[in-house]
Amino acid sequence: MYPETTGNFRWRIVLLLFFATTINYIDRQVLSFTMIDDAFRRAMLDIPAGQNLTQADLDSFKIQYSYVDTAFKIAYALGFVLTGWLIDWVGTKRGFAISIGIWSIAGILNAFVGSLRSLSLVRFMLGIGEAGNFPSAVKSVAEWFPKKERSFATGLFNAGANVGVIVTAALIPWLTIQYGWRFSFISTGLLGIAALIAWWLIYRRPEEHEVLSPEELAYIQQDQEEDMPEEKFSWVRLLGFRQTWAFIVGKFLCDPIWWFYLTWLPDFFNSSEALDQRLDLKSIGLPFLVIYVVSDGGSVLFGWLSSKLMHYGWSVNRARKTTMLVCALCVVPIFFAAQTSSIYVAVALISLATAAHQGWAANVYTFASDLFPKSAVASVTGIGGMCGAVGGILLAAVAGIIRVHFGYLPLFLIASSNYLIALVIIHRLIPKMEPVNKRELESLSL
Numbered sequence: 001m002y003p004e005t006t007g008n009f010r011w012r013i014v015l016l017l018f019f020a021t022t023i024n025y026i027d028r029q030v031l032s033f034t035m036i037d038d039a040f041r042r043a044m045l046d047i048p049a050g051q052n053l054t055q056a057d058l059d060s061f062k063i064q065y066s067y068v069d070t071a072f073k074i075a076y077a078l079g080f081v082l083t084g085w086l087i088d089w090v091g092t093k094r095g096f097a098i099s100i101g102i103w104s105i106a107g108i109l110n111a112f113v114g115s116l117r118s119l120s121l122v123r124f125m126l127g128i129g130e131a132g133n134f135p136s137a138v139k140s141v142a143e144w145f146p147k148k149e150r151s152f153a154t155g156l157f158n159a160g161a162n163v164g165v166i167v168t169a170a171l172i173p174w175l176t177i178q179y180g181w182r183f184s185f186i187s188t189g190l191l192g193i194a195a196l197i198a199w200w201l202i203y204r205r206p207e208e209h210e211v212l213s214p215e216e217l218a219y220i221q222q223d224q225e226e227d228m229p230e231e232k233f234s235w236v237r238l239l240g241f242r243q244t245w246a247f248i249v250g251k252f253l254c255d256p257i258w259w260f261y262l263t264w265l266p267d268f269f270n271s272s273e274a275l276d277q278r279l280d281l282k283s284i285g286l287p288f289l290v291i292y293v294v295s296d297g298g299s300v301l302f303g304w305l306s307s308k309l310m311h312y313g314w315s316v317n318r319a320r321k322t323t324m325l326v327c328a329l330c331v332v333p334i335f336f337a338a339q340t341s342s343i344y345v346a347v348a349l350i351s352l353a354t355a356a357h358q359g360w361a362a363n364v365y366t367f368a369s370d371l372f373p374k375s376a377v378a379s380v381t382g383i384g385g386m387c388g389a390v391g392g393i394l395l396a397a398v399a400g401i402i403r404v405h406f407g408y409l410p411l412f413l414i415a416s417s418n419y420l421i422a423l424v425i426i427h428r429l430i431p432k433m434e435p436v437n438k439r440e441l442e443s444l445s446l
Contacts, residue, residue, distance in 0.1 A: 018163075020096070045060070084380075138365050169289060265288070
């Protein structure tokens with residue numbers, strides 16, 4: 001962390017965003033672990049307790065599960081459409097509170113489903129609510145931090161995603177074995193209510209927060225946009241900028257890879273034909289602890305690296321793109337995880353790739369606040385998030401079929417190449433990362 005003489009209350013806001021993001025990922029990730037519980041599979045397939053699950057049953061479940069995951073991602077995409085606009089319109093505090101409330105209720109309702117169809121409906125509701133997390137968090141960082149600290153702050157709160165998976169991997173298998181899969185959903189859904197209370201009590205804009213010193217407020221606002229219009233921007237208007245499309249590409253090609261990890265890694269370790277050992281609910285927690293602890297380090301390290309390079313005098317363009325190139329190269333070896341027989345090698349390769357993804361995400365998320373005025377940040381984040389979800393929908397719709405018929409290698413090959421492809425396209429779109437200026441905004445009509 002950088003030495004400060006102006007106060008450090010803004011880092012408490014990052015801690016609050018970290019807490020909310022952690023719970024966001026806990027609530028969405030519970031299903032990825034309960035899906036390998038035989039009692040849950042029987043309940044969703046309407047197979048009596050005690051009856052053995054055949055290979056045909058398991059294949060059918062995986063294909064239908066991919067459709068459930070698709071329903072979540074469709075809602076997640078639609079949720080970005082709604083929440084990005086909502087947050088810019090009603091403000092970060094109210095918009096995020098609404099999102100937390102929706103996803104917390106949906107998380108609890110997961111415990112009361114009795115079929116894959118009803119599960120799809122509840123996951124749809126969960127996706128609508130959870131889509132509000134990143135537009136809210138990114139806009140909060142834009143409100144509370146100068147540009148030179150934003151990628152580091154984003155990396156810190158984004159690390160909550162990994163902590164959420166770690167907590168889920170550590171607790172959900174045990175809770176499911178001891179108390180059943182329904183209790184797992186209820187207990188984690190209630191955490192969202194705690195996040196909602198904390199958010200409502202603590203969060204306000206910097207200029208409205210009574211505990212913030214005048215010195216820290218001036219530090220936060222040191223590079224705020226001058227003479228920028230305060231109007232709201234429609235999506236049609238924002239799509240007229242190359243900067244928006246660069247953000248879209250970074251999300252569309254790479255978000256689906258992260259969701260693939262979240263959704264399918266438990267099954268990969270549980271059923272991969274290549275690995276020399278397979279993991280069940282009793283043994284699956286440790287590999288996920290390793291993977292997502294390393295991922296946390298990647299989120300913070302690569303967020304810090306980009307910000308540190310800027311402190312050394314590098315331009316935003318050079319610092320962000322250099323860091324993203326390092327991240328993209330770190331993902332390339334992951335295709336070998338689908339071929340190795342060693343579970344230790346697979347865990348190491350996946351850990352490197354997930355850490356690099358989180359570093360990539362920390363830098364891509366700063367595009368919105370680097371390149372657009374604060375009044376458009378949540379909307380731009382919503383556009384990119386929606387497109388990332390659309391990419392996730394496309395991958396989720398075929399992932400189960402690819403898994404059943406071709407194994408994991410094609411999916412890991414997609415993961416290994418997408419980041420480099422995205423970076424090339426981003427560089428072509430914006431050779432120099434320059435913020436949208438007032439003249440460009442005024443030249444586009446609604």
